[in-house]
Amino acid sequence: MPLILSRRAFQASLLGYAATLRAAQKNCRTVPALCPPLPTGTPQPFQVEPGIANIQRKPLSLVVADANETNRLRLAYQKLRDLSVSDPSDPRGWAQQANIHCFRCAGNPSGADIHQSWTFLPWHRAYLYYHERILAELLGDATFRLPYWDWDVPANRNLPTIHRNKLDSANKPNSLFDADRGVNNGVTIPLGVILPDNVNAMNAPDFDTFGGTATDGGQLENTSHGMIHVWTGNPRLNPSFTDMGCLQTAGRDPIFYAHHGNLDRLWAEWNRRDTTHHVNPTDSGWLATKFEFFDHKKVYRSIAIGDVLDTANKLGYNYPPGAALAVPGRPRRSEVTYDSATHRIRISDDIKNQILGPGALNATRFLVVEGTSLPSDPGVYYIYAGSPPANKSASAPNYLGFIARLAAGHAHDAKSRLMLDASKGLAERASSPQGVQLTYVAAKSRARPARLNFANVYLVER
Numbered sequence: 001m002p003l004i005l006s007r008r009a010f011q012a013s014l015l016g017y018a019a020t021l022r023a024a025q026k027n028c029r030t031v032p033a034l035c036p037p038l039p040t041g042t043p044q045p046f047q048v049e050p051g052i053a054n055i056q057r058k059p060l061s062l063v064v065a066d067a068n069e070t071n072r073l074r075l076a077y078q079k080l081r082d083l084s085v086s087d088p089s090d091p092r093g094w095a096q097q098a099n100i101h102c103f104r105c106a107g108n109p110s111g112a113d114i115h116q117s118w119t120f121l122p123w124h125r126a127y128l129y130y131h132e133r134i135l136a137e138l139l140g141d142a143t144f145r146l147p148y149w150d151w152d153v154p155a156n157r158n159l160p161t162i163h164r165n166k167l168d169s170a171n172k173p174n175s176l177f178d179a180d181r182g183v184n185n186g187v188t189i190p191l192g193v194i195l196p197d198n199v200n201a202m203n204a205p206d207f208d209t210f211g212g213t214a215t216d217g218g219q220l221e222n223t224s225h226g227m228i229h230v231w232t233g234n235p236r237l238n239p240s241f242t243d244m245g246c247l248q249t250a251g252r253d254p255i256f257y258a259h260h261g262n263l264d265r266l267w268a269e270w271n272r273r274d275t276t277h278h279v280n281p282t283d284s285g286w287l288a289t290k291f292e293f294f295d296h297k298k299v300y301r302s303i304a305i306g307d308v309l310d311t312a313n314k315l316g317y318n319y320p321p322g323a324a325l326a327v328p329g330r331p332r333r334s335e336v337t338y339d340s341a342t343h344r345i346r347i348s349d350d351i352k353n354q355i356l357g358p359g360a361l362n363a364t365r366f367l368v369v370e371g372t373s374l375p376s377d378p379g380v381y382y383i384y385a386g387s388p389p390a391n392k393s394a395s396a397p398n399y400l401g402f403i404a405r406l407a408a409g410h411a412h413d414a415k416s417r418l419m420l421d422a423s424k425g426l427a428e429r430a431s432s433p434q435g436v437q438l439t440y441v442a443a444k445s446r447a448r449p450a451r452l453n454f455a456n457v458y459l460v461e462r
């Protein structure tokens with residue numbers, strides 16, 4: 001290394017330094033927790049908004065096709081952004097809205113994390129409800145409802161066009177734009193990875209598997225939900241950067257609220273598809289769990305999970321019923337042998353024959369794996385029966401499913417229930433006399449494969 005750099009080399013090294021700094025600032029682990037805790041004090045209890053009408057939320061694909069709807073949505077977010085500038089202390093403003101999410105992902109060390117457990121779905125429902133009421137208030141239009149990003153429809157698996165450009169058609173700033181995305185160029189998310197067939201959360205046999213338990217996250221959160229976050233933040237599915245790819249900054253992207261709108265809709269849709277098995281928890285502790293928000297009049301309120309389960313009568317919205325997937329059959333459970341000393345699972349010849357035999361195609365079969373320890377680094381992980389193939393492909397015969405893990409600014413031990421594909425690849429390996437271990441590997445990094453550790457496993461057929 002020459003001690004004296006040429007002027008040009010010196011400038012180049014400065015540029016390199018600036019680039020490194022920029023990259024470091026964008027890395028989730030270094031984003032400061034700019035999310036002050038909510039005020040203490042006694043909140044007012046939730047009450048149904050007097051006179052609120054039950055109005056259907058619309059898919060973004062319809063909003064995009066309708067200039068009036070597009071303008072209304074843009075105006076709503078512009079007003080939210082303006083409020084954040086004119087009065088930064090107003091709890092309803094844009095930055096404050098984003099901070100609520102940051103605080104609840106433990107970006108602030110004293111904030112209680114509502115992710116990776118059964119509080120995930122109801123907390124985000126309540127958050128979106130107050131967000132929606134605030135936007136309606138700023139618009140002076142009580143009929144405004146948040147649209148949802150219908151990414152479960154293959155044609156909508158890219159960022160909606162109305163979010164992509166910095167300026168709108170009249171050359172004014174587009175309030176739906178966010179520069180911190182990897183997908184503003186309209187790239188398409190790879191088909192099949194959002195809602196894979198057998199392990200589609202919509203087939204989950206019970207709420208524990210769909211939406212989590214007191215200690216486990218659920219299938220929806222750790223597959224489709226995480227995948228859209230990671231992909232919106234960074235299309236290469238690498239450990240992600242701001243905004244959407246990182247829990248404490250995700251609320252700074254307007255698409256966040258439409259993404260969670262779709263998750264909220266999928267929850268309602270999952271309930272609708274099988275009213276016998278797809279029921280919400282009845283645990284009194286869950287129902288009584290309360291969350292605090294500022295409402296559209298700046299009143300500090302607390303809302304219980306029990307208040308958010310009937311959206312039509314209490315929160316003023318509903319969703320059009322979906323038809324994209326068949327209504328799943330009655331769930332039937334079979335036991336799988338799990339040796340916790342060798343970490344091997346084994347299925348009987350009987351089950352193997354059912355999976356491989358005639359008629360197998362008419363059923364959906366998956367393993368439910370409880371208490372799975374999630375990898376601590378963010379990214380997308382592929383899961384296999386036995387060793388991962390050298391090319392880490394998702395189409396390998398022993399591929400079972402994936403985990404999509406968001407970045408967060410703090411170390412985060414988390415467990416999840418997962419649904420894994422129980423078809424041919426698993427049947428052949430798990431029926432051998434010694435059984436098989438489950439493994440996972442990061443889809444896009446050099447990290448070595450590791451054994452998947454979990455507490456319990458069984459097989460479900462529907």
Ligand code: C2O
Nearest residue numbers: 101115225229250
């Ligand atoms: Cu609170 Cu999609 O995360």
